[in-house]
Amino acid sequence: MNEFELIAKLVPNLHKNSAIIQGPGDDCATIDLGIPGKLLLFKTDAVVEGVHFMPDTDPVKIGRKALGRALSDIAAMAGDPTACLVTIGLPKHFDPEFVFAVYRGINSIAQEFNVPVAGGETTTSPKEIFISISLVGTIPRDRQISRAGAKRGDAIFVTGELGGSISGKHLDFTPRLGEARWLAEHFTIHAMIDLSDGLAGDLRHILHASKAGAEILSSAIPISRAAKQQAGGESSAKPPLLAALTDGEDFELLFCLSPHDAVPVLDGWKKNFPDIKIKCIGKITREPGLRIRDKEGIREFGLHGYTHFAKS
């Protein structure tokens, strides 16, 4: 049983009540606490030694990544982060310098986005270090963006360049908080997500929630230099396009909006964020599934990569 199958079995039995506007299944939970004009965003995210960082990873970058990941989920809702808590699990005989450095990383990104560290907990974790971040934020009541609103014909956009984040970006990304808020303030975003599972995986989350399909133009997918370099270095490495489609932890934005907004969004973005790339990579279709079009035609891109040629 994988993570997604497990969650699908757990979610129907969770205790619910009317305070929950958006429960499990999106980047953040959304809660009505009676804040005038606003809803609460609530998010938790953990990084674990040996999975999200290695014993020799620079601890400043571990801290930065831990909070950055959670901030990226607030960005996916075009939200405003309010405060975070840090839970850190440490072996009994921990190295204080390691912990101070982790917190320097947390504080640097906390300061950058003005997210106070309101507290947390230090606990014993005998075998591996973990850092779990809790984050609250807000969104305007009339601007709830979920994964579920993509419509047939919508243009699909992605920011930045994708793939190969393991060679550095997964520790050193910038959550797209300001960019997402700008998008939501100027356009009607039908669906948005941050890229943590890889472009294909996260687009599939949008398609599943929106009960739709998508057609992507292979040549439009922005491939990072890291993905190209990795492919050049080792014969066993993923081809760059596959890396851009399936590598995780890009922490860029993937969003869908009306095709009428496609040109204005590109123009406005380039004026406001000239240093961050943005690409229209395809469109939402009624036919389910994820298809990729290249010179040879359209191919279905399934959970295990390309599955078969489809009619072009």
Place this chain on the structure above:
Amino acid sequence: MNEFELIAKLVPNLHKNSAIIQGPGDDCATIDLGIPGKLLLFKTDAVVEGVHFMPDTDPVKIGRKALGRALSDIAAMAGDPTACLVTIGLPKHFDPEFVFAVYRGINSIAQEFNVPVAGGETTTSPKEIFISISLVGTIPRDRQISRAGAKRGDAIFVTGELGGSISGKHLDFTPRLGEARWLAEHFTIHAMIDLSDGLAGDLRHILHASKAGAEILSSAIPISRAAKQQAGGESSAKPPLLAALTDGEDFELLFCLSPHDAVPVLDGWKKNFPDIKIKCIGKITREPGLRIRDKEGIREFGLHGYTHFAKS
């Protein structure tokens, strides 16, 4: 360096802003989100395999404990829990039945206190299972109870019976949410904490925050049957009084209020919560330190137990 020394070094450098009413150093963080008449409570707490539960612990009880611990911290602020998130770290080849049982435990206590499970995250944790709970709640703006308000002459109360929780209660306690709210609605609570580090340790947290001392009457400390049984069973076990003073995870309430309220609180409590014991165990003093009075006089009770006889 122990946990408390570590936290003392970390806290001054954390990023802050004006949304934070109460930052690190109390049972929950308190945040001003503009909710009319209310403040947000924000808490995180983790349980780790091998520390807070064993590989053979009933997973339903692990789930119950994980959320119960965080709810007990909301009780310490006399707050109302709103919603929780669950982060669970699992080995790659996890047993789905174990996870379902953990969630049955979480759901049972979530239902009991009407705290919706708004989502969470499943992550890989190769070597040990951990469950990190995030919790938001609210308190009335005019009813902030911290650890810092104990005043000289205050009566010190404790609920329940203490010590020996390792033989079962640490997995099977009831957070005192309704009781704490009743206390706060009917009396002016000067300081309150939930007992997780043990009576002496948690009282010391109040004394430290309130810049005060305390004198406790040895014969008034409510000792649990479990603490007595453990002492009877093994010659190496703690004497029952020492267990009641220093064993952790009782998850009872410890609070201080004006001596004028002492009799009304006892009378009201017995009417409203006849099944839960409450005891006045001593008083807050101007002289710092924690002293315990018994037939033989007054003894200082330091971090390592009784340190010396003081003048009686």
